[in-house]
Amino acid sequence: MTFRALTAKAFRSPTVLVFSSIVAISVLLIQALLFVPALVTQHRHAVQTMHASELTRLTEIFLSTDKNAFEVSVPLLGKKLVGLIVSDDDGQLLLDTGETQQYEPNNTALEASSSKKSLRMELPTSTGSVTVLGFFDLSEQWLTSKSLIVFLVLVSLSVSVVAGVCSAWATMRYFISPVETLSLALRESRESSEGRSPETIDVDANLDLKLIAEEFNALIEEQRKSSRQVKVKQQYLEFAAHHDPLTHLPNRLMFENALNTTVEDAISRDVQFAVFLVDLDNFKFFNDQYGHLVGDKMVAEVGNRLRTMMRDVDVVARLDGDEFVVIQKDVQDPSSAEEVAKRIMSVATSPYEYRGFTLKAAVSVGISNFPNDVHISQDEKMLGEEIVNNAAVALQEAKSNGKNQYQLFTEKMRSRLTARIRLEQDLKLALQDEQFEVFYQPKINIHTRQCTGAEALVRWRHPVNGFVSPEAFVPVAEETGIIIELGEWILQTACNRTYELQQKGYADLNVAVNISAVQFTDGNLLPMVARALEDSKLKPGSLELEITESAVMHDPEEVISSLHELSKFGMRLAIDDFGTGYSSLAYLKRFPVNTLKIDRAFITDISSDNDDVAIVEAVLGLGKHFNMKVVAEGVEDEEQLNFLKSQGCDIAQGYFISKPLNSEQYLAWLERWPYGVQTSDSHTESLPSDDDVYKTGT
Ligand code: C2E
Ligand code: CA
Ligand code: CA
Numbered sequence: 001m002t003f004r005a006l007t008a009k010a011f012r013s014p015t016v017l018v019f020s021s022i023v024a025i026s027v028l029l030i031q032a033l034l035f036v037p038a039l040v041t042q043h044r045h046a047v048q049t050m051h052a053s054e055l056t057r058l059t060e061i062f063l064s065t066d067k068n069a070f071e072v073s074v075p076l077l078g079k080k081l082v083g084l085i086v087s088d089d090d091g092q093l094l095l096d097t098g099e100t101q102q103y104e105p106n107n108t109a110l111e112a113s114s115s116k117k118s119l120r121m122e123l124p125t126s127t128g129s130v131t132v133l134g135f136f137d138l139s140e141q142w143l144t145s146k147s148l149i150v151f152l153v154l155v156s157l158s159v160s161v162v163a164g165v166c167s168a169w170a171t172m173r174y175f176i177s178p179v180e181t182l183s184l185a186l187r188e189s190r191e192s193s194e195g196r197s198p199e200t201i202d203v204d205a206n207l208d209l210k211l212i213a214e215e216f217n218a219l220i221e222e223q224r225k226s227s228r229q230v231k232v233k234q235q236y237l238e239f240a241a242h243h244d245p246l247t248h249l250p251n252r253l254m255f256e257n258a259l260n261t262t263v264e265d266a267i268s269r270d271v272q273f274a275v276f277l278v279d280l281d282n283f284k285f286f287n288d289q290y291g292h293l294v295g296d297k298m299v300a301e302v303g304n305r306l307r308t309m310m311r312d313v314d315v316v317a318r319l320d321g322d323e324f325v326v327i328q329k330d331v332q333d334p335s336s337a338e339e340v341a342k343r344i345m346s347v348a349t350s351p352y353e354y355r356g357f358t359l360k361a362a363v364s365v366g367i368s369n370f371p372n373d374v375h376i377s378q379d380e381k382m383l384g385e386e387i388v389n390n391a392a393v394a395l396q397e398a399k400s401n402g403k404n405q406y407q408l409f410t411e412k413m414r415s416r417l418t419a420r421i422r423l424e425q426d427l428k429l430a431l432q433d434e435q436f437e438v439f440y441q442p443k444i445n446i447h448t449r450q451c452t453g454a455e456a457l458v459r460w461r462h463p464v465n466g467f468v469s470p471e472a473f474v475p476v477a478e479e480t481g482i483i484i485e486l487g488e489w490i491l492q493t494a495c496n497r498t499y500e501l502q503q504k505g506y507a508d509l510n511v512a513v514n515i516s517a518v519q520f521t522d523g524n525l526l527p528m529v530a531r532a533l534e535d536s537k538l539k540p541g542s543l544e545l546e547i548t549e550s551a552v553m554h555d556p557e558e559v560i561s562s563l564h565e566l567s568k569f570g571m572r573l574a575i576d577d578f579g580t581g582y583s584s585l586a587y588l589k590r591f592p593v594n595t596l597k598i599d600r601a602f603i604t605d606i607s608s609d610n611d612d613v614a615i616v617e618a619v620l621g622l623g624k625h626f627n628m629k630v631v632a633e634g635v636e637d638e639e640q641l642n643f644l645k646s647q648g649c650d651i652a653q654g655y656f657i658s659k660p661l662n663s664e665q666y667l668a669w670l671e672r673w674p675y676g677v678q679t680s681d682s683h684t685e686s687l688p689s690d691d692d693v694y695k696t697g698t
Contacts, residue, residue, distance in 0.1 A: 023167040031156040038152065047138060051119055054081050058132065062125045083135030089128060100135055182212055189220075244318040246296055247303030255317035255325055259384040262315070262327055266370055267380065273329045273370050274337035277391040278306065278344055280322035281362040281403040290357065297354050298361055305347045325388070334369045341365045341406035349404075365406035366395025373409050393417045420476065426462060427473060427482050435461055436486065438493045439660035440511070442669060443631060443653040446645045450678035451670065453510030455546070455633075455653060456494035457660045458486070478518045487519045488528050495536035495543065497663050502542070506670055508679040512544040512574060517551030521558070526565055533571075540570030544595065547573065549581030556587045567592035574631070579615055588626060596623050600634020600654070607639050620647050 057078075077084060083098035121132045185201040192199055200217040242254035250258065259275075266273050280286070280302065287295035299322055306324055307316045315327035328340050344365055351360040368374075368390035374383050394409040396417060401407070430436060440454035460468045477483040491513050498511040519525055533540055545566065552559050552575060563573055574595035579602055598619050602612045616632070623630035632644045635654030644652060661669055670677065 019171065020167055023163050027156075027160050027163045030159065031152075035152045035156065039149070047117070047136075050080055050136065054078070054134065054136070055121060055123070058121075058134075059123055062123050062130065080136050080138075081134050082137045085133040087131050087133075089131070091131075094130060098135065100133075178212075182216075185213070186216070244303075247300050247318050249303050249307060249324075250315065250317040252317070252319050255315065255319065256384065258315045258317070259327065259388065260381070262329060263370065263380060263383045263387075271329075272331040272334065272372070273327055274331050274334070274340070275368050275370070275387050275391045276326040276328065276337070276341060276344060276406075277319075277366040277388070277395045278302075278324040278326060278348065279364050279366075279395055279399070280348075281364055281399075283322035286361075290359075294354060294357065294359065298359055301352055301354075301359075302348050302361055302363070306344065309343060309347050325391075331369070334372055337367050337369055338406070338408065341367055345404075345406060362404040364395055364398040364403050366391040366393065366398055366409065367406060368394060368409040390414070423468075423473060423476050424480050427477055427480065430460060430462070431482065431486055431489065433463075435463065436489065437461065437662060438490055438497065439662055440494075440497070440666040441653055441660040442658045442666070442673070443512070443651050444657055444675070445678050446632075446641065446649055446652050448678060449675035451506075451509070451673055451675070452651055452678045453498070453512065453542075453544075454666060455512040455660075456490060456514070458490050458514075459660075459662075474516065478516050481518065483516045483518050484522055484524075487516060488532070490514075491529065491532045492535060495532045495538045497666075498542060499536045499538045501667065501670065502538075504667070506677045508542075509670075509677050510542050510544060510572075511538075512546050514546045514576065517548065517554060520547060520551055520562065521555075525562065526569065529566070529571065530569065541572070544572040544574050546576040546597065548576045549578050552591070553581050553584065553587070556584070560587070560590055563592050579619060585622070588622070593626075593628060595629045595631055595651075597631045597633055598649075603632050603634045603640055603644075603654070604636070606643055613643075616644070616649075617647060620649055623650075624648070 058081075077098045081098075083100035084095060085093070085100050086095035087093050117136050117138050119134045119136065121134065122129055123132050182201075189199040189201050200220050201213050242251060243249065244251045262273055265271075280298070283295065283298075286298065299318070303316070303318055303324060306326060310316050310326060310328070313329050315325075315329075317325050319325050326340075326344065328337065331337060345363055348361055348363045351358050353359075368387045370383070370387050373390045374386045376383070378386070390409040393413045394407040397413045398405050398407040407413070437459045439457045439459050441457055442454045443452050444450060445452055458470055458474070460470070460473055462468050474483065477486055494511045494513050498509055501509050515525065519528075529543070529545070532538075533543065547559075552563075567573060572594040573592065574597055575591070575593055576597045577599040578596045580599045596619055598616055602615050602619075605612045606616060620630050622628075629650045631651040631653060632640075632649050633653045635641050635644065635652045635656045637656055640654075641652055641656060658669055
């Protein structure tokens with residue numbers, strides 16, 4: 001370090017400034033104390049010497065001189081004695097020469113003159129003695145101390161130099177160098193810390209420094225402690241950001257990272273792996289039934305079992321509420337994934353006890369294999385996404401195939417799903433774009449041949465694909481919830497049209513509208529029906545609601561109360577597709593139902609299949625017993641109609657009578673139908689022959 005840098009550093013310190021000021025002042029004081037008395041003493045000594053020599057000279061002169069001869073004054077005065085007053089014993093002035101003008105006998109001011117000094121002396125003369133008042137010029141006297149001054153200046157200079165050196169050394173030794181050492185230690189500690197809190201420093205040579213170092217070390221300790229706490233908090237936050245709080249399994253974020261790593265690893269080592277999406281079946285129902293707490297326990301238990309079942313190298317994560325994902329690494333043979341799927345299903349579904357409940361989960365599993373199921377040529381980053389999507393497609397397949405099963409991904413599944421997604425999107429648009437139309441399929445009283453009304457059947461004319469069967473889109477509309485809005489529109493349209501026809505003279509015409517299970521459990525069915533009736537002015541008695549047997553049997557107790565509400569409102573209720581579900585006859589008794597519709601599957605083979613005959617007979621018997629009307633649907637020929645007639649069936653619907661017709665065609669059909677519309681007081685007389693009639697139906 002240069003001297004300049006050192007001093008610059010040193011003088012930044014107030015301590016050094018104060019310290020050096022004190023040293024400088026002390027040096028000055030010491031010098032003053034030595035210098036002034038020495039000078040004064042020296043001066044006094046010189047004056048005395050001078051006085052003594054002048055005295056001797058004057059004495060010599062006076063002794064050899066007559067008293068009156070003092071006039072000879074000139075030799076009396078010298079360089080130093082500049083004035084002289086001589087008086088005799090009687091006080092008579094004998095001589096006044098030189099610079100004595102300022103003299104006044106009692107003037108002490110004369111004494112105060114710095115450069116001139118007077119001296120009164122009694123001097124012997126040859127004749128006696130005289131009083132002499134001598135005036136001396138002392139100004140030169142000071143100059144006699146010149147050598148002393150030089151000496152003193154030299155001394156003072158050397159003292160200053162020594163003091164300066166000493167204080168510089170002290171500053172260096174006790175201030176600058178400790179501070180340098182300390183700041184070096186601090187810098188090193190900071191540099192070696194690499195972002196962590198700095199290392200404690202070790203300087204034990206210097207006591208002052210040690211105090212500072214200890215202080216610093218204490219600060220570091222404190223900082224370390226708080227940074228340890230921060231680290232623990234960070235670790236917790238890190239864990240929370242990557243794990244699911246319920247199961248403590250990795251969450252979606254962490255799974256995605258793990259998946260990407262797995263893909264990279266599989267590509268670089270040329271190995272296979274499998275992804276399983278595991279979804280609890282009917283979890284919402286389970287939650288509703290047992291409560292969310294039990295639902296959570298179930299999820300946690302399934303997660304735990306999956307984690308225990310898989311190896312440590314495999315990944316088990318929770319993606320969503322009841323959805324887990326498993327990565328089985330290093331799969332040797334794709335078919336081994338099936339074995340794992342079976343094990344997953346068996347561990348997840350084995351029962352467990354919770355607070356007295358025996359709980360049993362059902363799961364569906366979708367599986368996709370890497371690299372078999374992906375387009376390996378694409379961007380590596382997309383591969384992870386693709387494999388999970390594939391597993392999701394397989395899971396979807398498992399769900400729509402009835403759940404509680406596993407499915408391995410196939411390309412066919414994907415195209416089905418794509419078509420299905422497109423259908424969903426198109427369905428949403430169709431309602432806005434008015435692509436739907438309601439058709440009407442007439443029903444007749446088998447005995448009187450009179451038309452009793454029609455079943456409203458929805459039709460979708462897709463702008464590109466043309467006619468789409470309700471069997472294809474109604475289930476999708478149900479799953480997506482579109483059926484709620486669509487169903488309301490169908491009901492409203494059917495009610496409006498039927499009321500119009502009633503106004504055209506078919507006063508007792510009825511309409512049957514299909515109500516999906518989704519609409520039934522939605523909770524808004526009654527207000528919706530009431531609104532449709534009010535808006536259309538149709539009487540409740542002219543409306544029949546058809547509910548499929550499977551919808552009714554899904555939750556019979558719930559359905560019974562809803563059916564009672566609807567029935568009280570005055571409308572008629574029919575169980576559709578009767579015979580295909582698993583109706584409990586015990587419930588049938590409690591349903592306020594007016595009509596049973598025998599599914600067309602039993603009618604089709606009625607002339608050849610004895611079992612179907614037995615079923616139809618049984619349904620007719622039930623109808624009679626519970627005082628319900630029985631409608632046979634799908635009647636396609638006369639033979640079937642005659643058989644039904646012979647068995648006492650009330651009402652028939654089918655292509656033999658008429659295909660579903662649009663609203664204009666329906667009116668035209670009604671106008672052509674020779675037996676007219678059944679009224680409450682209709683009777684069977686004077687009916688046209690069958691031959692005239694049925695050919696109008698097609
Ligand atoms: P569904 O309620 O059993 O309706 C009767 C189905 O049988 C209709 O098919 C009808 O066209 C057809 N059908 C009638 N007579 C015959 C026949 O003699 N032979 C044959 N082979 N078939 C006949 P569609 O219109 O294709 O409807 C199929 C299903 O879609 C309906 O079965 C019903 O479950 C549902 N669906 C139709 N329209 C609606 C609706 O407006 N709302 C709801 N929720 N579902 C509807
Ligand atoms: Ca129906
Ligand atoms: Ca049916």
